[in-house]
Each structure stands twice: as structure tokens, then as C-alpha cells.
Amino acid sequence: MQKRAKDLGKDIACPVCRSQALYKYGTVREGLQRVRCVVCGRQFIPGHERLLIANRPLCPLCGKSMHLYRWEGNGVRFRCSDYPGCKAYIKLVSQEVPHRGMLRA
Secondary structure (H helix, E strand, O other): OOEEOHHHOOOOOOOOOOOOOEEEEEEOOOOOEEEEEOOOOOEEOOOOOOOOOOOOOEOOOOOOEEEEEEEEOOEEEEEEOOOOOOOOEEEEEOOOOOOOOOOOO
8 A cells, every 4th residue: 555755755756757756665675765756656765866867978989878877986887788798988086976886866
């Protein structure tokens, strides 16, 4: 049975479609409330949404877009979206890499 997310606050919206049609969808191991969007089906924890990477680099070998593959100690690694056909990757070094590899809004 779906429980409406009334007590979560009116200012919470889906990070993908910005809909406020949400319902409670269980909890995570740490006890935080998980929420699911009725419109697009996205699951998220309010206050812990991941940012979408809008400007992904293009693969230097085949020209397709690249996916965020791995967070490393001093940067991020993007891998070609055509993997395993194309095994190219790009490593970007950054001073502002979050500790646990999660981009927060």
C-alpha cells in the first residue's frame, strides 16, 4: 500500500521531472526515508539527490558520449558508452571530488 509523503514537506520535488506527486517508498539502511515519484518512477532520498552530469565529454575514439564510470582519490573517470566495443576512457583530475563519490545537490 502506498503512503503519501505528506509529512515530508511541500517543498520537496522529484529531481528529474520536478513533480511533487511523491509517496514514501521505504527506508535505507541508515534509517533515512526513501521517496518515489509517481510521474517518472525515480527513487530518491530528500536532501541527498545526485546531480545529473549535463556536459559529459565525448569519446576521443568513436565520438559517442561517455558515462561517469569511477570516482578515484583525485578525480573522476569517464568510460565510453559503447563499452565493450570501444574501451576508451578519460580521467579528469579535480580538487573538489566528494569523499564518498556522491554528487549532492
